[in-house]
Amino acid sequence: MSIPGQLDPSPRLLLGPGPSDAHPRVLAAMATPLLGHLDPQFLAIMGETQDMLRRVFRTKNTLTFPVSGTGMAGMETCVVNLIEPGDRMVVCINGVFGQRMTDVAQRAGAAVTTIERPMGEVFDLNQVRDVLSKVRPKVLGIVHAETSTGAWQPIEGLGALCHEWDTLLLLDTVTSLGGVPVAIDEWGVDAVYSGTQKCLSCPPGLAPVSFSPRAVEAINRRKAKVQSWYLDMGMVQRYWGEERFYHHTAPISMIYALREALRLVLEEGLETRWARHQCNHRALKAGLSALGVGLATVEDHQLPQLNALRIPAGADDAKTRKHLLDEFGIEIGGALGDWKRKVWRVGLMGHNSRPNVVLLFLAALEQALLVQGVKQTPGAGVAAANRAYVA
Amino acid sequence: MSIPGQLDPSPRLLLGPGPSDAHPRVLAAMATPLLGHLDPQFLAIMGETQDMLRRVFRTKNTLTFPVSGTGMAGMETCVVNLIEPGDRMVVCINGVFGQRMTDVAQRAGAAVTTIERPMGEVFDLNQVRDVLSKVRPKVLGIVHAETSTGAWQPIEGLGALCHEWDTLLLLDTVTSLGGVPVAIDEWGVDAVYSGTQKCLSCPPGLAPVSFSPRAVEAINRRKAKVQSWYLDMGMVQRYWGEERFYHHTAPISMIYALREALRLVLEEGLETRWARHQCNHRALKAGLSALGVGLATVEDHQLPQLNALRIPAGADDAKTRKHLLDEFGIEIGGALGDWKRKVWRVGLMGHNSRPNVVLLFLAALEQALLVQGVKQTPGAGVAAANRAYVA
Numbered sequence: 105m106s107i108p109g110q111l112d113p114s115p116r117l118l119l120g121p122g123p124s125d126a127h128p129r130v131l132a133a134m135a136t137p138l139l140g141h142l143d144p145q146f147l148a149i150m151g152e153t154q155d156m157l158r159r160v161f162r163t164k165n166t167l168t169f170p171v172s173g174t175g176m177a178g179m180e181t182c183v184v185n186l187i188e189p190g191d192r193m194v195v196c197i198n199g200v201f202g203q204r205m206t207d208v209a210q211r212a213g214a215a216v217t218t219i220e221r222p223m224g225e226v227f228d229l230n231q232v233r234d235v236l237s238k239v240r241p242k243v244l245g246i247v248h249a250e251t252s253t254g255a256w257q258p259i260e261g262l263g264a265l266c267h268e269w270d271t272l273l274l275l276d277t278v279t280s281l282g283g284v285p286v287a288i289d290e291w292g293v294d295a296v297y298s299g300t301q302k303c304l305s306c307p308p309g310l311a312p313v314s315f316s317p318r319a320v321e322a323i324n325r326r327k328a329k330v331q332s333w334y335l336d337m338g339m340v341q342r343y344w345g346e347e348r349f350y351h352h353t354a355p356i357s358m359i360y361a362l363r364e365a366l367r368l369v370l371e372e373g374l375e376t377r378w379a380r381h382q383c384n385h386r387a388l389k390a391g392l393s394a395l396g397v398g399l400a401t402v403e404d405h406q407l408p409q410l411n412a413l414r415i416p417a418g419a420d421d422a423k424t425r426k427h428l429l430d431e432f433g434i435e436i437g438g439a440l441g442d443w444k445r446k447v448w449r450v451g452l453m454g455h456n457s458r459p460n461v462v463l464l465f466l467a468a469l470e471q472a473l474l475v476q477g478v479k480q481t482p483g484a485g486v487a488a489a490n491r492a493y494v495a
Numbered sequence: 496m497s498i499p500g501q502l503d504p505s506p507r508l509l510l511g512p513g514p515s516d517a518h519p520r521v522l523a524a525m526a527t528p529l530l531g532h533l534d535p536q537f538l539a540i541m542g543e544t545q546d547m548l549r550r551v552f553r554t555k556n557t558l559t560f561p562v563s564g565t566g567m568a569g570m571e572t573c574v575v576n577l578i579e580p581g582d583r584m585v586v587c588i589n590g591v592f593g594q595r596m597t598d599v600a601q602r603a604g605a606a607v608t609t610i611e612r613p614m615g616e617v618f619d620l621n622q623v624r625d626v627l628s629k630v631r632p633k634v635l636g637i638v639h640a641e642t643s644t645g646a647w648q649p650i651e652g653l654g655a656l657c658h659e660w661d662t663l664l665l666l667d668t669v670t671s672l673g674g675v676p677v678a679i680d681e682w683g684v685d686a687v688y689s690g691t692q693k694c695l696s697c698p699p700g701l702a703p704v705s706f707s708p709r710a711v712e713a714i715n716r717r718k719a720k721v722q723s724w725y726l727d728m729g730m731v732q733r734y735w736g737e738e739r740f741y742h743h744t745a746p747i748s749m750i751y752a753l754r755e756a757l758r759l760v761l762e763e764g765l766e767t768r769w770a771r772h773q774c775n776h777r778a779l780k781a782g783l784s785a786l787g788v789g790l791a792t793v794e795d796h797q798l799p800q801l802n803a804l805r806i807p808a809g810a811d812d813a814k815t816r817k818h819l820l821d822e823f824g825i826e827i828g829g830a831l832g833d834w835k836r837k838v839w840r841v842g843l844m845g846h847n848s849r850p851n852v853v854l855l856f857l858a859a860l861e862q863a864l865l866v867q868g869v870k871q872t873p874g875a876g877v878a879a880a881n882r883a884y885v886a
């Protein structure tokens with residue numbers, strides 16, 4: 105049998121819902137020779153990574169570190185450590201990731217109550233207050249940035265509301281961290297997870313998490329063992345904490361990469377980074393509007409880093425995406441659920457949120473629509489985006 | 496607050512129980528720009544990786560792929576998919592990893608029976624037959640290469656024995672795969688997991704697994720949902736199978752790395768690679784013997800890739816390891832459990848199983864013993880190893 109050839113992927117510009125392109129400095133860090141997972145130098149690197157994660161999450165939580173798995177492992181880590189069989193949990197569903205959290209919670213033995221909003225919309229405090237008062241759950245789970253719809257959930261006030269009912273607030277920031285403001289302590293979030301492959305511009309493979317002192321207390325009060333050995337915070341924190349007690353071999357190269365990605369975030373500054381994401385989003389939106397393409401997410405709650413584009417009449421979902429991939433190496437995402445074939449998901453995440461990307465994407469989309477005979481004013485998208493940048 | 500400086504770890508030679516050094520070609524692959532996790536080119540890379548994994552595992556099992564986590568996630572994947580609450584499982588314990596499997600199985604709701612052997616020894620078929628006939632478990636779990644002791648468990652005949660009792664055979668090959676013969680189909684193994692960071696010379700972060708048709712049937716017959724969403728084979732196999740149905744974002748760079756590592760294994764050839772591990776082990780052992788250092792593992796069952804050295808009288812565990820690390824950048828491992836401070840663990844895994852490494856290690860160990868005043872014939876270790884190589 106033959107052996108496959110050398111790795112040689114075509115160049116890509118990853119503008120789907122994630123992964124986004126890793127920053128070149130992050131890719132270079134991945135190739136760094138290994139240290140042992142208990143080497144004093146590696147322990148220092150772990151500590152630096154934790155410190156930087158705290159700054160990016162805006163938290164003082166001691167129990168802050170990256171789980172050795174992708175974003176969904178982060179979700180599962182939070183749920184299985186907070187939930188014991190029979191515990192009540194409320195999950196807010198306005199897209200795919202709320203649905204998944206329900207499934208994960210039920211597998212952990214939670215009695216789950218769901219509240220729902222249509223795709224592309226967000227929850228308001230009254231709806232949450234209502235369910236908290238009726239159910240009095242141990243945990244309320246909600247998604248900050250719904251990757252399936254581009255909806256941007258406001259979180260201000262939610263922590264205080266949960267704590268009135270003695271409920272822990274669990275927040276999904278997979279697509280938000282590093283792209284829009286996240287303020288774990290200010291918001292009173294008790295458990296949060298994220299991913300590396302979205303606005304942190306790092307390859308997929310780690311799930312940063314953080315637990316508040318209130319959440320740690322709840323974990324310490326557990327009667328049942330956490331059902332997952334691999335994700336058991338009681339044990340994992342002994343490795344990431346001062347003891348440095350061996351639990352499992354850390355994914356060393358991925359931690360090198362995350363450390364470099366966090367350095368890039370802090371070098372830029374969080375506020376500057378958030379403003380950059382807004383600026384490029386506005387230019388993209390202006391350009392799309394000029395091409396006759398609107399957003400499917402409710403106005404005022406559109407994430408700058410993940411844009412849900414209504415596919416215009418006359419354009420075919422798959423044909424357009426294939427044209428962009430084949431002619432330009434540009435990947436954008438299709439949609440899930442009810443939005444399938446009606447919506448494209450276009451990410452401008454982290455390193456990819458920049459004018460070069462916005463202008464190229466608008467120009468390429470114009471061509472993809474042109475070959476399908478979709479009516480438009482030639483050059484209008486790029487022109488409108490440029491006006492937005494120069495304004 | 497300041498931002499940590501550029502990543503700049505000291506050069507290391509990783510001769511502990513793992514991770515071992517990644518091969519330079521594997522490190523280079525890690526720095527390759529990303530593809531999307533549903534890109535046709537990435538799906539092809541996944542397929543090639545699975546094909547090569549099957550060749551290295553020596554199996555035709557369809558359900559063969561790398562789990563998105565480290566080796567312990569592989570153990571947990573096998574256990575939580577095979578076990579339903581109340582199922583009987585037998586675990587063979589002759590070191591740390593058997594103990595861990597017991598914990599993982601109990602968390603999955605298994606009724607666990609253990610059989611034990613002292614550290615450094617292995618099980619024989621009679622002992623296994625005895626417990627199978629008494630317990631009639633659904634699953635028997637055993638470790639092929641005990642990383643805590645360097646014991647090499649014979650597996651021939653075990654599959655047939657398990658199947659007589661309608662028991663599934665679960666095998667830990669974390670430290671064996673790529674270093675000593677592994678033959679999943681020939682041995683009748685039903686579920687197997689491994690890690691990337693040992694004899695495959697790839698960074699830690701993935702856990703190759705494989706399930707026999709018999710195991711897949713058992714999974715399909717389950718009444719209860721798998722307790723872990725992240726590790727649920729029923730869902731994960733839809734992404735790694737023909738459907739390519741999105742489950743979680745694959746750790747793309749790690750899969751690039753594993754693909755390159757498997758290419759290296761197949762380019763060398765499995766038999767050649769196993770013989771190389773034996774050859775360097777024999778030279779190391781000859782050299783150690785000349786330095787007055789014996790192995791703690793029972794004769795005839797010593798793994799070539801993981802050597803458990805009895806710390807000689809007059810040498811201090813921590814001082815010796817510190818000398819090797821500080822003066823030579825060489826990492827070796829301490830021991831666990833009863834062997835703590837009495838044994839060093841020295842890995843010659845994958846890329847690191849080569850004469851350069853053996854001779855340098857023997858020379859460096861001689862110096863570390865010399866500074867502690869441990870009596871020895873100068874140069875005897877290197878000389879004996881060279882005689883073994885030249886013989």
